[in-house]
Amino acid sequence: MEKVVIIRYAEIHLKGKNRGYFERVFSVNLEKSLKGLRHELRRTSGRWLVEKFEEGYAEEVAERVSKVFGVHSYSIGYLVGNSMDEMFAAAKLVAPRTGSFKVETHRAYKKYPLTSMEISAELGGRLLADNPRLRVDVRSPESTVFVDVRENGKALVFGSFEEGRGGMPVGTSGRGLLMISGGIDSPVAGYMMAKRGMCVELLHFHSYPYTNDGAKEKVVKLSKILSRYSLTARLSAVSVTHIQEEIHAKCAAELNVTLLRRFMFRIAERVAKREGIQCLITGESLGQVASQTIEGMTSSNAVVSLPVLRPLVGFDKDEIISRAKKIGTYDTSVLPFEDCCTVFLPEHPAIKPRLEFIEREEGKLDVEALVAEAIGTLEIIEL
Amino acid sequence: MIYLDNAATTRPNAAAFNRAQAFLGENFFNPSASYGGGFLVHSELERARATLLSAVADPEKFELIFTSGGTESDNQAIFCAAKRGNAVTTAGEHAAVERCFNELKNRGVEPRYAPVKKSGAVDAEALLSLVDEKTSLVSVIHVNNETGAINDIAAIARAVKRKNPRCLFHSDGVQAFGKIPFRLPQEVDLYSVSAHKIGGIKGTGALIKRRDVALPPHIFGGGQEGNARSGTENVLGILCFSYAAQEKFKTLSADSARLSALRPLFLSKLGGAFLPLSEEGSSPYILAVSAPGTRGEVLSRMLWENGVVVGTGSACSSKHRYSRVLAACGYDKNVLDGVLRVSFSPTTCEEEAMRAAEAMNEAVRRFKEKL
Numbered sequence: 244m245e246k247v248v249i250i251r252y253a254e255i256h257l258k259g260k261n262r263g264y265f266e267r268v269f270s271v272n273l274e275k276s277l278k279g280l281r282h283e284l285r286r287t288s289g290r291w292l293v294e295k296f297e298e299g300y301a302e303e304v305a306e307r308v309s310k311v312f313g314v315h316s317y318s319i320g321y322l323v324g325n326s327m328d329e330m331f332a333a334a335k336l337v338a339p340r341t342g343s344f345k346v347e348t349h350r351a352y353k354k355y356p357l358t359s360m361e362i363s364a365e366l367g368g369r370l371l372a373d374n375p376r377l378r379v380d381v382r383s384p385e386s387t388v389f390v391d392v393r394e395n396g397k398a399l400v401f402g403s404f405e406e407g408r409g410g411m412p413v414g415t416s417g418r419g420l421l422m423i424s425g426g427i428d429s430p431v432a433g434y435m436m437a438k439r440g441m442c443v444e445l446l447h448f449h450s451y452p453y454t455n456d457g458a459k460e461k462v463v464k465l466s467k468i469l470s471r472y473s474l475t476a477r478l479s480a481v482s483v484t485h486i487q488e489e490i491h492a493k494c495a496a497e498l499n500v501t502l503l504r505r506f507m508f509r510i511a512e513r514v515a516k517r518e519g520i521q522c523l524i525t526g527e528s529l530g531q532v533a534s535q536t537i538e539g540m541t542s543s544n545a546v547v548s549l550p551v552l553r554p555l556v557g558f559d560k561d562e563i564i565s566r567a568k569k570i571g572t573y574d575t576s577v578l579p580f581e582d583c584c585t586v587f588l589p590e591h592p593a594i595k596p597r598l599e600f601i602e603r604e605e606g607k608l609d610v611e612a613l614v615a616e617a618i619g620t621l622e623i624i625e626l
Numbered sequence: 627m628i629y630l631d632n633a634a635t636t637r638p639n640a641a642a643f644n645r646a647q648a649f650l651g652e653n654f655f656n657p658s659a660s661y662g663g664g665f666l667v668h669s670e671l672e673r674a675r676a677t678l679l680s681a682v683a684d685p686e687k688f689e690l691i692f693t694s695g696g697t698e699s700d701n702q703a704i705f706c707a708a709k710r711g712n713a714v715t716t717a718g719e720h721a722a723v724e725r726c727f728n729e730l731k732n733r734g735v736e737p738r739y740a741p742v743k744k745s746g747a748v749d750a751e752a753l754l755s756l757v758d759e760k761t762s763l764v765s766v767i768h769v770n771n772e773t774g775a776i777n778d779i780a781a782i783a784r785a786v787k788r789k790n791p792r793c794l795f796h797s798d799g800v801q802a803f804g805k806i807p808f809r810l811p812q813e814v815d816l817y818s819v820s821a822h823k824i825g826g827i828k829g830t831g832a833l834i835k836r837r838d839v840a841l842p843p844h845i846f847g848g849g850q851e852g853n854a855r856s857g858t859e860n861v862l863g864i865l866c867f868s869y870a871a872q873e874k875f876k877t878l879s880a881d882s883a884r885l886s887a888l889r890p891l892f893l894s895k896l897g898g899a900f901l902p903l904s905e906e907g908s909s910p911y912i913l914a915v916s917a918p919g920t921r922g923e924v925l926s927r928m929l930w931e932n933g934v935v936v937g938t939g940s941a942c943s944s945k946h947r948y949s950r951v952l953a954a955c956g957y958d959k960n961v962l963d964g965v966l967r968v969s970f971s972p973t974t975c976e977e978e979a980m981r982a983a984e985a986m987n988e989a990v991r992r993f994k995e996k997l
Contacts, residue, residue, distance in 0.1 A: 451927065452924055452927030452928050453921075455923065488997065584924060585921070585947070586997055
């Protein structure tokens with residue numbers, strides 16, 4: 244009896260004439276998520292089946308596909324012949340040991356000699372006879388045995404529907420460049436855009452030797468977790484060390500962070516345009532820290548022309564944390580490696596910096612040369 | 627590369643390692659096996675045990691239990707000895723001891739911490755005042771791993787035993803073993819040592835204990851190490867440890883004297899930018915300095931890029947901004963931020979030390995120029 248993972252998709256069916264395209268991307272994404280595991284992915288009417296994986300791997304297959312956006316629900320079940328004996332053998336494996344249950348049959352193969360009700364009644368009866376500790380409750384059973392009689396002489400038998408993450412297949416909503424730090428927020432921001440189908444590319448800024456290799460390793464780790472959902476293949480890293488030194492040496496201390504962020508936005512935009520990426524993504528949340536005020540965001544936006552998406556802008560820290568925990572990035576984000584050396588952190592950062600002041604201070608720097616120099620340090624890390 | 631982070635770990639002694647590897651390649655048998663091969667490995671382990679033990683203690687009075695390292699030895703000593711009442715330690719301990727004492731609280735034993743002096747050595751009188759008739763264990767680090775301050779554990783243990791003869795005395799000797807001349811007095815019951823600080827490989831250590839002290843097992847299983855620490859012995863690590871120690875102890879006094887002479891030269895080469903934190907009379911192997919207002923961590927990475935390797939406080943506690951131990955010594959944040967720990971090896975030559983000092987001065991100059 245073959246164990247399979249059954250996948251049902253979410254919003255794709257809404258997409259009218261584009262449905263074929265969405266489904267193709269979804270298929271490719273499922274394949275990507277299963278990379279490295281022996282399997283066969285098969286499209287059947289209205290669902291996908293993962294079959295022929297090695298024994299003992301069903302949970303891992305399910306775990307991986309559960310992270311693919313566009314999955315509405317999934318089940319681990321059995322693919323068997325549609326004879327009553329075979330369906331019963333599978334039903335016995337998924338049925339509970341004790342308590343109330345019912346059998347719910349869906350019959351896609353309308354020529355099957357029994358109706359759905361008759362199949363449920365027959366299998367239910369056999370299960371009851373086989374295990375006296377079970378009882379039937381068709382209104383509110385503790386467990387349900389689902390039987391899906393297919394047209395090719397096969398049937399699927401499974402015990403539950405696990406909820407997928409919904410959303411749209413990654414790659415169907417353009418490309419964005421996420422500025423990823425080692426913090427809690429940016430991976431969540433990337434996750435949210437990927438969930439809406441955006442292909443999320445990653446850019447990290449470091450300031451070695453003021454930050455250490457541990458900080459970079461942490462970002463790589465976060466990127467790997469995020470890439471399970473976003474299917475991102477690599478991370479770009481750029482050094483802003485010299486920029487930080489220059490700002491620190493020449494500009495008003497309270498603008499350190501504001502000015503650095505403007506540089507990061509400029510660098511990100513250059514990288515994005517070079518790669519044909521359509522927007523920037525940040526993990527900013529309004530008012531969370533001194534640089535994330537509307538004035539701070541305005542000052543960053545002023546140096547770029549690409550749209551800047553801030554999916555967390557209206558979220559409280561608690562909400563972001565609870566999402567990070569669900570995504571699985573939280574524990575890594577709170578590892579104690581700093582993104583920014585404390586020498587560069589001003590005692591009192593400007594909360595509402597005026598643009599004229601910012602531009603005057605920035606005028607002390609050779610912005611173009613520093614940006615070009617930083618882009619020259621870009622390295623690519625394969626995830 | 628000029629490697630001056632020998633208190634964190636040392637380059638393995640190649641001859642010792644090759645000899646141990648060759649032995650293990652031929653004699654891979656389980657030392658507990660009852661046939662000839664097993665007995666042969668067992669015998670070599672026993673020779674290693676005797677070598678290591680006799681280097682610092684009287685084998686008639688003490689025995690040695692192999693462990694996975696200094697941390698495990700400290701854990702075994704503390705959790706097996708501090709079973710009731712209170713336990714006293716110092717504010718200058720390595721995390722392997724400090725964390726155990728914090729955990730004692732959860733196990734119904736009251737931890738007590740004696741303050742340290744500016745040098746990092748314990749205030750012995752304050753320590754004694756914490757010892758009472760309910761004290762079941764006192765643990766005092768032998769050589770402070772951050773400043774190199776040496777605690778006179780023989781005198782402290784004697785005074786502790788006068789006050790409470792029933793309590794046990796433990797010392798973390800990881801930075802002392804194979805480095806400073808010392809014999810274990812009978813007042814010290816338990817002593818932790820580690821292989822990779824003296825040319826052995828990581829993952830091997832030992833707990834030396836007085837034979838008449840009964841210690842319950844820490845790890846249960848096949849009954850190895852006289853039932854005190856089960857698990858098939860790490861033959862490669864243990865043999866390498868003993869072969870490396872043989873070499874080390876031969877030249878211990880000479881090395882110690884040479885490094886003591888090197889120290890003032892090194893310090894005078896260091897510019898006024900560095901404040902020495904280690905005091906006179908501390909281990910010649912460890913020198914803590916600070917360039918106030920800089921960041922030790924950043925300096926150490928700048929130095930790494932220039933082929934000079936030094937530490938920043940204790941490697942095991944590098945995840946916290948300030949060194950807990952140095953903060954306990956009473957230094958302010960400005961000093962704590964800029965700490966580097968330079969730790970020498972017997973092979974460190976004067977020229978290397980001078981070049982390292984120059985590189986350190988240069989790193990501070992660059993740091994200050996940029997920031």
